[in-house]
Amino acid sequence: MSQLDQDTIQELLDSPITRSSDFVRKELHHNGAAIVLLYLRSICDDAKIQQDIVLPFYRADHIGSFQDYLRSLDSQKSSKGSSLSERIIKGEALVLSGDEVFSFAIKKTVQETVGPADVEISVVGPKQAFSEEMDININILRSRYTEPSLTFERGKLESYPKTEYSIVYDRKVVDHAVLDKIKKDLEQLRRKLVVQAAGQLARRISNVKHTLFPTVMITERPDRVVLNLSQGKVAVFVHGTPFAIVAPAVFYDFMSAMDDLYTHYWTGHFLLVLRYIGLFLNLTLASFYVGLTSYNPEFLRVQLALSIAGSRAPVPYPSYIEVVFMLLMMELLTEASIRLPRTIGSTATTVGGLILGTAATEAGLVSNIMIIIVACVAISNFVLPINEMMFAMRVMKYVFLLITTLFGVMGLVIAFIGLLVHFTRKESYGRPYLRLFKENRKVLIR
Amino acid sequence: MNRYYGYLVFLNMVVNVFVYVPQILIRERFDGAVNAILLAVPIGMLIMFIFIKSLRRYPARSLQEILDSLLPGWLSRPLAFLFASMYMMAGCITMLSIGDTSVRYISPEAPLLLAVFMFLIVVCMAAAHRSRQILFLIEMILILDVPLILFIIVKAFWNRSINWDSVAVVGMSYTHLPSWTAISGATYIFSGYTNLVVFNKAFPKPISPRWIWLFGPVGLGVLISSFAVPIGFQGADGVSDYIYPWITTSDSMRVELGFIERVLPLFLLLYAGISMGSTIVHWHVALYLVKEALPSSWSLKPAATWTIFGTFAAFTLIFAFLFNEQNISELGSGWIRLRFPCEIFLVLLVLIAALRRRRTV
Secondary structure (H helix, E strand, C coil): CEECCHHHHHHHHHCHHHHCCCEEEEEEEECCEEEEEEEECCCECHHHHHHHHHHHHHHCCCHHHHHHHHHHHCCHHHHCCCCHHHHHHCCEEEEEECCEEEEEECECCCCCCCCECCCCCCCCCCCECCCCCHHHHHHHHHHHCCCCCEEEEEEECECCCCCEEEEEEECCCCCHHHHHHHHHHHHHCECCCCCCCHHHHHHHHCCCCCCCCCCCEEECCHHHHHHHHHCCCEEEEECCCCCEEEECCCHHHHHCCCHHHHCCHHHHHHHHHHHHHHHHHHHHHHHHHHHHHHHCHHHECHHHHHHHHHHHCCCCCCHHHHHHHHHHHHHHHHHHHHHCCHHHHHHHHHHHHHHHHHHHHHCCCCCHHHHHHHHHHHHHHHCCCCHHHHHHHHHHHHHHHHHHHHHHHHHHHHHHHHHHHHHHHCEECCEECCCCCCCCCCCCCC | CCHHHHHHHHHHHHHHHHHCHHHHHHHCCCCCHHHHHHHHHHHHHHHHHHHHHHHCCCCCCCHHHHHHHHCCHHHHHHHHHHHHHHHHHHHHHHHHHHHHHHHHHCCCCCCHHHHHHHHHHHHHHHHCCCHHHHHHHHHHHHHHHHHHHHHHHHHHHHCCCCCHHHHHHHHHHHHCCCCHHHHHHHHHHHHHHHHHHHHHHHCCCCCCHHHHHHHHHHHHHHHHHHHHHHHHHHCCCHHHHCCCHHHHHHHCCECCCCCECEHHHHHHHHHHHHHHHHHHHHHHHHHHHHHHHCCHHHHCCHHHHHHHHHHHHHHHHHHHHHCCHHHHHHHHHHHHHHHHHHHHHHHHHHHHHHHHHHHHC
16 A cells, blocks of 8 residues: 555656556546456456455445555565566556555466476486476475575566566575575676566576586475485576576586485485496597597407497498498487377387488498497486486587597597596585585585 | 505606616616615605605695795796706617517507607697696506506416526526616605606695605515516526517417417517506696796796697607607616706705795794
8 A cells, every 4th residue: 555646657657568458457436436456357357356446446335445445455565676567567456446556466377387397307306397387486485495495586688678576495494605696696687688487587597607506406306405405405486487597506416316315225226326327428428439439449348349340331431431420310309209199109210210220230330339329328418317417428529539530449448537637617606516425415504 | 545646656666667667777787777676665665755745834835835935936947948858868768668568569651750649649639737637547557457467467477488487597686786777766656756746736625645655665566577577588688688678578488378479469568558647647747847937927828738749749850750760768867867957956945845845933
């Protein structure tokens, strides 16, 4: 509720929103009193307005009691400081009565359902993901994280159009340096840009513009966010996307699936080791093939070296062309099957994977062993649990391949150490990206 | 004891194979190398202990700050440059050695210059980082490499081709007094602690000397294996025919049931990592010694780091261009001989500074 003056009314009437066809302006008269109702039909719940505002107005004996009733509903607090037109855009209905204005959050939500997690799948963990509606996400977190110290801070990005976000953290355990840095980063974003996805925002707020490896985690799993909040990390939700940004995130976070915590100790560790083996194979297998066939076949046992050479006998070009050709086919196949409709997707994999692989070998374009290696590289890439790290490593293996093609196996070792150097130098909000033992595993009460 | 301090010392121990320590000891195997090994352990441990103890009076200080409290600037700065050049040469020799072996045994078509250049890119990238990050890095390198290196060494001791009689023959020369060179070479194993002249700043708490004695037996083990295994494989006389006795030794082994049959590539590739780690540490130390000795108006410029590394790399590349493996080997032995007095000098300086500080405090 606030006092009206002519300027604010005029400002509202001048705003472009009044010219939109879903803008509703109703004048209601009863017992000699009059109110004006302003809202957007497209995002407000008509029935609720009828129920909560229009009917009570006609039932009220006099305007004073109706105003008292309105005061009890008033949602002024949630939108302090914003202008009247901004409130209407947010989905509030305004009631002008006499010289006072009341506003009500009567937004109708389109997407109330919560879908199953389908990017980060867990076997025995919770099944639901976040929703695209921010209020529902907050609801999910509140009900999972039942601590009074859980804090939400809403805000709007200075993007165009303005996007709502909320920062979530546990006030008791949060790392305040990280929190302040994230707030500052979010406020600094001033661009003509549409923010529609968590990844996009994550890219914009990171200080390193061109980086391959992610330093914030993007997740759709409420259980992961809850775990990270309890470790003192900060989560950011962007309106309209079912993903949360969690920071800081270091290398190990990207290698861990939530299932690691839910299964037995040894099983979990076995899976973790398996993932590191997968990572190593994914990065180096193609490079080893080039290095060992073209530079140093003598490293292998004689039988193996001979069988590789025998399988390569019909192949007319050097090993690196063979590898690049097959890897490229594999990448195309992966990309094609990601964005194809489900029904065609399986056809693409069959045509690409089975037929092309066999035909390429029979035609003598690539060796049999190369097919095995490419399959192994592709599968081991999918072992990585977090999508972003998966993509980063997919790119990284080409860097390794290039260096090995130029400098041989020693180049591969140097590139590997170079990657370690890069990782140990990198930081995520002041936390070292890669060091041997993970800190901050337990819940810290500061 | 901070575990990162342990890594610094241990890295220096492991890398000894590639900085001509076995070569020096093997050259003097009938003239007191055995006694040099036995003497090196108490000597090395003693100076390490003195250094750590003295440095406890200067928590989180670097060498320049310690020297400045002891000597006038016109003396302390050139001294820092002297030490920096020793560290620079240490890295340089490691690079030349690993570059030369990688050309010889892995990619014989590549020129030495190119091989060394490859290593230098990554080494310079890494050595410019902060001390803490370098400690994380060497921890990763050691954890990845050392288990496999241990596997090779254990395999060597268990190998049927090792001739313990040859080792015994060399062992019988224990009556000879050790030469300066042999002691200098053998104490190299323990000299990883000197990296603290810069890395001390990365340790918030001074290093406690409580667990240092552990390095005694470990160092002795490393020395004996890097001395005795090549002798056992190549014979007491034949071993001196090789410039890189350890590489020939590793090539004499096979992993019968392994994916990679020959041990040589495994050994070389693992040691490429270790050598790079060691060079990164040494050049990092050299960089900061030079930077702190220079007036701050120069050293704070971003170009300063790259100018210094450019100089280091240029030296290494010039050596790589001019020298063959014989020269590199001589350079390495010469450096090892010079290293020991420098190290004692350094420890004495720090000790005197610590004693004076106690008196003034």
